Amino acid sequence: MSSVISLPQPSQAAASFNAPVGGIHGSGLFASCPELIGTPFAYAREEEIYGEGEDAEFVYKVVEGAVRTHKVLSDGRRQITGFHLPGDLFGFEQGETHRHTAEALSDAKVLIFKRRQIERAATHRAEVACQLWSMATNNLRHAQDHMLLLGRRSATERVASFLMEVDERLGGTGTFALPMTRRDIADCLGLTIETVSRTITQLEADGALLRSSTSRHVSLRRNRMRRAVED
Amino acid sequence: MSSVISLPQPSQAAASFNAPVGGIHGSGLFASCPELIGTPFAYAREEEIYGEGEDAEFVYKVVEGAVRTHKVLSDGRRQITGFHLPGDLFGFEQGETHRHTAEALSDAKVLIFKRRQIERAATHRAEVACQLWSMATNNLRHAQDHMLLLGRRSATERVASFLMEVDERLGGTGTFALPMTRRDIADCLGLTIETVSRTITQLEADGALLRSSTSRHVSLRRNRMRRAVED
DNA sequence: CGAAACCTTGAGAGCTCTCAATGTGAGTGG
DNA sequence: CCACTCACATTGAGAGCTCTCAAGGTTTCG
Numbered sequence: 001m002s003s004v005i006s007l008p009q010p011s012q013a014a015a016s017f018n019a020p021v022g023g024i025h026g027s028g029l030f031a032s033c034p035e036l037i038g039t040p041f042a043y044a045r046e047e048e049i050y051g052e053g054e055d056a057e058f059v060y061k062v063v064e065g066a067v068r069t070h071k072v073l074s075d076g077r078r079q080i081t082g083f084h085l086p087g088d089l090f091g092f093e094q095g096e097t098h099r100h101t102a103e104a105l106s107d108a109k110v111l112i113f114k115r116r117q118i119e120r121a122a123t124h125r126a127e128v129a130c131q132l133w134s135m136a137t138n139n140l141r142h143a144q145d146h147m148l149l150l151g152r153r154s155a156t157e158r159v160a161s162f163l164m165e166v167d168e169r170l171g172g173t174g175t176f177a178l179p180m181t182r183r184d185i186a187d188c189l190g191l192t193i194e195t196v197s198r199t200i201t202q203l204e205a206d207g208a209l210l211r212s213s214t215s216r217h218v219s220l221r222r223n224r225m226r227r228a229v230e231d
Numbered sequence: 232m233s234s235v236i237s238l239p240q241p242s243q244a245a246a247s248f249n250a251p252v253g254g255i256h257g258s259g260l261f262a263s264c265p266e267l268i269g270t271p272f273a274y275a276r277e278e279e280i281y282g283e284g285e286d287a288e289f290v291y292k293v294v295e296g297a298v299r300t301h302k303v304l305s306d307g308r309r310q311i312t313g314f315h316l317p318g319d320l321f322g323f324e325q326g327e328t329h330r331h332t333a334e335a336l337s338d339a340k341v342l343i344f345k346r347r348q349i350e351r352a353a354t355h356r357a358e359v360a361c362q363l364w365s366m367a368t369n370n371l372r373h374a375q376d377h378m379l380l381l382g383r384r385s386a387t388e389r390v391a392s393f394l395m396e397v398d399e400r401l402g403g404t405g406t407f408a409l410p411m412t413r414r415d416i417a418d419c420l421g422l423t424i425e426t427v428s429r430t431i432t433q434l435e436a437d438g439a440l441l442r443s444s445t446s447r448h449v450s451l452r453r454n455r456m457r458r459a460v461e462d
Numbered sequence: 463c464g465a466a467a468c469c470t471t472g473a474g475a476g477c478t479c480t481c482a483a484t485g486t487g488a489g490t491g492g
Numbered sequence: 493c494c495a496c497t498c499a500c501a502t503t504g505a506g507a508g509c510t511c512t513c514a515a516g517g518t519t520t521c522g
Contacts, residue, residue, distance in 0.1 A: 071379045073462045079379040094368045100375065122361050129360030130353050136367035137325045143374035144331065148302045148310040150381035151421030155510070182469065190382030195510060197470055214519075215469055231305045386478070413501060426478060428502055445487070446501055 036121055038111025043067075043104035049091075052101045056093035059115050062086050065108030066179055070187065071100045080188040082139075083180065085169065089135065091115075105180055150190045158189040159199040160208065160228035167220055175219040182215075203228065267352055269342025274298075274335035280322075283332045287324035290346050293317050296339030297410055301418065302331045311419040313370075314411065316400065320366065322346075336411055381421045389420040390430040391439065391459035398451055406450040413446075434459065 038061060043049055049060065049067065060067070067084040081100055084090045092115075093099060122129040149158055162185060170176040178185070182193040189196065200218075203209050208224040211217065269292060274280055280291065280298065291298070298315040312331055315321045323346075324330060353360040380389055393416060401407040409416070413424040420427065431449075434440050439455040442448065 071375065073379070073383060075461075077383040079382040081375045081378055092368060094365060094372060099372055119361075122364065123357050126354050126357040126360045129357050129364055130350075133353065133360055133364035133367055134325060136364055136371055137323060140367055140371045140374060141325060141330055143371060143378065144302065144312045146378060147312055147374065147381060148304070150378060151310040151418075152304060152308040181467095187382075192511060193469080194471085194512085198510095201470075412499095423479060424501075425480085425503085429478095432502070 036113060036117060038113045041110050041112050043108050043110065045104055045107050047104045049102040049104060049110070050098050052098055054098050056091065056096060056098045057115055058091060059089060059113045059118055060091045060102070061111040061113070062088050062090070063109040063111055066105040067102055067108055067110070068105050068180070068184060069100045069102045078187045079190065080184060081143075083188075092132075092136070105184070155189075155191055155195050155199050156202065157229050158191065159185070159196060160203060160225050162189055163203075163209065163218065163220060164222070164225055164229070167222075174222055176217070177214075178216045178218065267344060267348060269344045272341050272343050274339050274341065276335055276338050278335045280333040280335060280341070281329050283329055285329050287322065287327060287329045288346055289322060290320060290344045290349055291322045291333070292342045292344070293319050293321070294340040294342055297336040298333055298339055298341070299336050299411070299415060300331045300333045309418045310421065311415060312374075314419075323363075323367070336415070386420075386422055386426050386430050387433065388460050389422065390416075390427060391434060391456050393420055394434075394440065394449065394451060395453070395456055395460070398453075405453055407448070408445075409447045409449065 040063070043065075050056075050058070052071065062084050064086055067088075067090060068080055069082045069084070069090060070078050070080045072078045082090065083105065090102060091098065118128075118132075122132055149161060153161065166178060167174060167176055180188075182196050185191075186193045186196045191199075200209070200211075203225075204211055206224065206228070208221050208228055210219040210221075212219070271294070274296075281287075281289075283302065293315050295317055298319075298321060299311055300313045300315070300321060301309050301311045303309045313321065314336065321333060322329070349359075349363075353363055380392060384392065397409060398405060398407055411419075413427050416422075417424045417427045422430075431440070431442075434456075435442055437455065437459070439452050439459055441450040441452075443450070
């Protein structure tokens with residue numbers, strides 16, 4: 001909620017929904033563990049980083065740009081499980097394979113770590129293991145909040161809640177550019193793109209936000225926005 | 232998915248949805264850490280164990296019975312975030328306060344641990360920290376699966392998926408007694424009790440399950456059940 | 463400037479919810 | 493052991509929210 005994430009390129013950065021404080025712990029993690037040096041790698045916009053079912057040999061840390069992770073059903077229905085920002089770690093699994101797919105939201109630079117190496121560091125250094133635990137617990141808390149949203153909130157509440165969360169992550173100024181498409185938003189909130197679009201239009205009509213030239217830029221009237229979420 | 236949980240009283244036990252393998256790691260956790268001795272405590276059916284917003288001073292381990300955790304909105308809408316079975320740990324938080332409420336599903340016996348004590352053990356023993364990390368990661372994986380269910384699956388798919396999961400957790404025989412009410416099921420799946428009821432009736436009409444005398448007992452025809460979930 | 467992807471808007475359908483009534487089982491006291 | 497009670501579960505009818513299908517507008521990019 002109050003996490004501060006440095007955003008080298010605010011207009012391009014994405015919110016990190018599944019790892020709210022991941023950036024913080026992520027930064028500390030490797031600082032305290034100099035033997036863990038990641039290999040730099042770059043991905044183009046929309047490029048797949050790993051796919052569901054693949055061996056979970058590596059773990060990733062966002063350096064620049066943004067990444068999304070999602071799960072899909074056989075008929076194509078998609079649920080985004082998280083957006084990951086600079087500083088965030090993603091790709092950890094308990095089992096042998098990835099349980100979701102990761103793709104670059106924008107052109108992105110990451111550091112790649114060998115999972116075994118990190119696990120080894122964790123088994124030898126309680127400090128590292130505690131940070132990983134802390135990170136996972138934070139991600140879990142966020143996932144539970146999102147379950148409440150998906151299971152019990154209306155379209156208006158979901159979209160308003162989403163916009164406020166993106167705003168917070170992008171500096172909390174109330175004015176920002178959404179780093180993802182309507183489809184990404186819809187697949188994160190369990191809605192359709194049409195419903196997301198209509199809801200944003202309605203929020204604007206209610207005076208809860210303003211849109212400028214491009215559809216990605218919004219200015220939130222946060223008091224009215226909060227009223228739309230109510231709780 | 233293949234976790235085996237010992238069920239002293241199958242007809243009373245509940246599925247553990249948010250901590251699929253928690254029981255396993257939970258058992259190991261304190262076995263390897265004899266200085267951590269929990270204080271036994273008992274709760275009556277429907278009794279609150281802790282409430283959202285309270286200080287997260289303690290951590291709990293189910294010994295007997297079952298526990299559910301949930302979040303609520305101000306208007307009463309509720310989302311169950313997990314059912315916890317014997318062996319499962321619950322109540323961990325990253326911050327100072329509990330982010331959800333825990334209640335006994337049936338009469339339950341638990342062991343209570345001081346959170347600080349466990350955290351201290353974790354900072355001194357990488358093994359303990361790794362187990363806690365592992366547990367959190369497993370819970371996170373389950374939460375992400377549940378997000379897909381809540382965001383993208385139909386009522387039929389949700390109920391069928393839920394029933395199969397309960398079956399697995401209760402031994403996988405295909406025949407069992409649901410340990411929770413329709414309301415609990417509905418609040419876990421993001422549906423209403425009426426929709427849950429209608430969906431079960433429909434699954435029975437489709438030959439995917441049989442109900443005996445009491446509404447809580449079901450026998451799954453797992454092949455047809457799987458077809459209802461399709462994926 | 464043209465093409466393609468993205469976004470918005472409209473109309474109607476469908477799934478789930480709401481409201482209401484009935485049925486059922488477990489527990490209690492006579 | 494039975495009647496009573498209350499919580500729980502089922503069923504029905506209609507409403508409402510979101511989806512689907514379709515068309516048109518807008519932005520981006522080559």
